[in-house]
Amino acid sequence: MTRVTTPRTSPLSGSPTLDEVARVAGVSRATASRAINGGQRVSARAQEAVDEAVRTLGYVPNPAARSLVTRRTDSIAVLVPEPDDRVFSDPFFAGTLRGVNRVLSERDIQLVLLLARPGADTARTLRYLTNRHVDGAIVTSHHREDRLAEHLAEIGLPCVFGGRPWTGGERVAYVDVDNAAGEREATELLIGSGRSRIGTIAGPHDMTAAADRLAGWRQAMSAAGLADDAVEHGDFTEASGETAARALLDRHPDLDALVVASDLMAAGALRVLTERGRSVPDDVAVVGFDDLGVAERTTPQLTTVRQPVVEMAERATRLLLERVDAMEGSHPMRVIIPPTLVQRAST
Amino acid sequence: MTRVTTPRTSPLSGSPTLDEVARVAGVSRATASRAINGGQRVSARAQEAVDEAVRTLGYVPNPAARSLVTRRTDSIAVLVPEPDDRVFSDPFFAGTLRGVNRVLSERDIQLVLLLARPGADTARTLRYLTNRHVDGAIVTSHHREDRLAEHLAEIGLPCVFGGRPWTGGERVAYVDVDNAAGEREATELLIGSGRSRIGTIAGPHDMTAAADRLAGWRQAMSAAGLADDAVEHGDFTEASGETAARALLDRHPDLDALVVASDLMAAGALRVLTERGRSVPDDVAVVGFDDLGVAERTTPQLTTVRQPVVEMAERATRLLLERVDAMEGSHPMRVIIPPTLVQRAST
DNA sequence: GGGAATGATGGAAGCGCTCCCACCCATTGA
DNA sequence: TCAATGGGTGGGAGCGCTTCCATCATTCCC
Structure with missing residues (x-):
């Protein structure tokens, strides 16, 4: 159990790798990996040894390596096809970002902000999404001509629209207020x-x-x-x-x-x-x-x-994460939220 | 030249890989890679064949695989250690994001937005950055207690602060207005x-x-x-x-x-x-x-x-990219921008 | 008490890419 | 003529991780 096996790599390359963790813990790389990812089929003893090794080495898994095999990036994009000036002054956008972020921080998922000027960046953005640089996308403030819903449906990237898209609404999921x-x-x-x-x-x-x-x-x-x-x-x-x-x-x-x-x-x-x-x-x-x-x-x-923007964004994000987890078999869904009338002094 | 070599992988796994591009172009994977990344040491003929193959296959490189070997992610973080509500209503933040985004879109670098509630998320955020999930970070709106400058300096992640940090200012680069x-x-x-x-x-x-x-x-x-x-x-x-x-x-x-x-x-x-x-x-x-x-x-x-916020953010981003490219040998720098007095009706 | 579950383990095969290095074939200069 | 250059090329070794699968060590039930 405590026998030291030869590492595949030397610890020269900066941060410690899974190999080193395994070696220090006295287990195989496979067991170390299992212990780190939820600990299915791992004995209490091995788990403990790995935890300890992770702690002393200050090990953090390399996201690129992990993502290469899992095909997950643990990040999602918020796509805003709008000239940036307008976006930032809009409280709608602020609320959306807040809602998305709130849900994402519950899990360990990061937010990639994709600001695409209408015509200019569309190709680049689409290429980025095609790359599977992210696991999914929330699209907000889309316009008629961008035909984003169709493009995204073609790529097959899980996505949820904030607000019903003009066209392609039957092919994508969206959350909208009534x-x-x-x-x-x-x-x-x-x-x-x-x-x-x-x-x-x-x-x-x-x-x-x-x-x-x-x-x-x-x-x-x-x-x-x-x-x-x-x-x-x-x-x-x-x-x-x-x-x-x-x-x-x-x-x-x-x-x-x-x-x-x-x-x-x-x-x-x-x-x-x-x-x-x-x-x-x-x-x-x-x-x-x-x-x-x-x-x-x-x-x-x-x-x-x-319109409860933050809640809508949260809803959209949860919906997106479900679709990302399910991958296939989940058909487009729409969530329509009822607005509420707030009476003040102007009527 | 046109002889078809056996591919290492079958084209079953969805999107095409470099192997398939190489096979279609009738060159080796190494040559295909070179052709795709700037084309040093590639004959015009090979270059053309690869370009053609990329086009017909709709090839897009897998970012995880690339990043695993290059140790670059082509994305940088904008870190905002501020409760999200305040951030979004602030035009300073909007301007910063705009400036950063403007520079990043010139190169093919993406923006990861890291919103960290002051105490709560710091550890998680730091872990994310330690992971080298991003190539560098722009930090804005930092406060005295967060000691972010020190933490980041320890991690060794290239970063530039917007505004002089309270402590650790001698160890990190920053852009500030006078x-x-x-x-x-x-x-x-x-x-x-x-x-x-x-x-x-x-x-x-x-x-x-x-x-x-x-x-x-x-x-x-x-x-x-x-x-x-x-x-x-x-x-x-x-x-x-x-x-x-x-x-x-x-x-x-x-x-x-x-x-x-x-x-x-x-x-x-x-x-x-x-x-x-x-x-x-x-x-x-x-x-x-x-x-x-x-x-x-x-x-x-x-x-x-x-204070020219957008320009300052641009400046900070360029500085960051330089540091990312240089990796080491670049010592902390500060850029101080002179503000201008704008006279209107209140004086 | 023996065979079938069940659980824990490590070996090894990749994921898709870059890049080192050895090699080949034209050139070139002596 | 031959050695020296050098651009173009492909083989192959990884990058660090997950996961399939075969292998044992246990435990359980009839």
């Missing part, structure tokens, strides 16, 4: 409180979240027999909210309520309303979407549709 | 415009940037023979700026200027001043620090000390 229901509910709240001339500032044309929210507004409006012609589009930023609000108020001076597809755009709209001397909520009621902090910092505070 | 000079200059500007009762809202006690800025303010004040007793500390957040401003104005109602160690805190201070009916800049002049967007969005717009 955008239509949320915006419908928001609109119904306004209608219920006696508003009848309700406009909307919708999001960009190439994102499903925007389209779904707009649809929700339309549903509520037509169900109540109201005109759904007061529509402007922004790109979810504050500045675009201002522009859209101006256009909307110019075209429809009689508006008594605004359903806005993001809190940031709603903040812009609030500024325009103040600027034009319309009081909120007396003259015009405003509802936002997101509730990621901004809604509490506006004056007046914003009634809004809350 | 905080003292910046705050000194800001203070001198106020003194030059006739202010004499100047208070400061400093940053947290455990960050060098905060200490250096405070020192800069002190230098300017005592050089002008002014009292440097009006000091309050915040933690760089807007809320803490409000609290500090209140305390400062309570204790020193005669203040005619405020030097604030971050724009976010300055924004909080501005709100308090408005609330108390002090006009800015007529009654009280205010100078911030950072100029990362916030300063342009306050009313009035903020005069501030600009």
Whole structure:
């Protein structure tokens, strides 16, 4: 048991290898490996000897060697096909990263951040993913043209989308908030409180979240027999909210309520309303979407549709890890989370 | 040349290997490898054949196998020892990530984001880095107690700090803005415009940037023979700026200027001043620090000390890559970037 | 008490790649 | 003419790890 066997390699090369651990522990490399990875089929005595050897040598397994044979990298990518400037200022992204990270730190999995400028880096990013540099990917903030869902489905890399992709939605898993229901509910709240001339500032044309929210507004409006012609589009930023609000108020001076597809755009709209001397909520009621902090910092505070971003990201990550573990046999899944209406001072 | 040699492995295992490329190209694995990695000592004919084979097979090298022998992972870590909530709302962090990413995307290097909650994850993170899972690390927003500089120096992992570390600064490389000079200059500007009762809202006690800025303010004040007793500390957040401003104005109602160690805190201070009916800049002049967007969005717009965060991050990353390439023989370096004073409406 | 489980063990075969080194074949200079 | 160069090439030895499989040592049950 204690007989010293000759090592395959000398301990010259810096950090200790499994061979040395095995030698010090007086067991074979195979046993040492088993002991280190969960200890199936290892006697208490061998386990102890290996643990001790690991401790005294300060052994850490070489991830590349391990990954070469297990075909696992123990890291997953968060893919953001968005010019970096926009990403970082967006609380949605921050929440996503937080949720992902929370789940990953429970297991020993690392997060590789893949920031791909729309056209330019797509090929490079795809190549990276094809390489199996990571075990899976969370994709967020994707646009219509990128066709990422299809590409990823072809590669066969386990992935989960945050938000329904435009195309290929039937081939990939995704987690989404029920955008239509949320915006419908928001609109119904306004209608219920006696508003009848309700406009909307919708999001960009190439994102499903925007389209779904707009649809929700339309549903509520037509169900109540109201005109759904007061529509402007922004790109979810504050500045675009201002522009859209101006256009909307110019075209429809009689508006008594605004359903806005993001809190940031709603903040812009609030500024325009103040600027034009319309009081909120007396003259015009405003509802936002997101509730990621901004809604509490506006004056007046914003009634809004809350999407639990962090929880959604957690959910997506767990889903991804399941798919990574299962590898095959798991067919695409969708998780739709109901949003909640948060009433504040703007309605 | 075209004779087909027997492959070491069958093409059953999914993606093609170098062996298959070599076989298809009619060369040896060694030649194929050379052709793929820059093509030293490869004839034009062989190069062409390999390129062609790579194309038709859709070959992508296995990163684990490569990394096992080269001892390079082609990825670097961005280490943020900060509870994740704070990180993401901070434009400083956003700028850093942007700068790092910009440099990395020039080469084919990936960014691994390591978010470590202060105490909890340190051991795990250090283990990850010890593993040589990455080639190097950028460390940002470190605090006094974490002693990260020492730990990393011990591991021997190439790393560059963003901002001077509290301890171990002589053993690691870092890129920093000249905080003292910046705050000194800001203070001198106020003194030059006739202010004499100047208070400061400093940053947290455990960050060098905060200490250096405070020192800069002190230098300017005592050089002008002014009292440097009006000091309050915040933690760089807007809320803490409000609290500090209140305390400062309570204790020193005669203040005619405020030097604030971050724009976010300055924004909080501005709100308090408005609330108390002090006009800015007529009654009280205010100078911030950072100029990362916030300063342009306050009313009035903020005069501030600009630190070029993105450029600093780029600089740090290039420095890191040099160190990674050189491996040894490169001794710790520091790069100190001069900040610039940006004058707006608050002074 | 004997054969079948059951559990622990080590030998050895790779995982896919890089790179050292020996080799071959043209050139070249003496 | 022959030795000396040198670019191009392939054989083969690893990199450090996991895991299949054969081998024993135990234990159990009829």
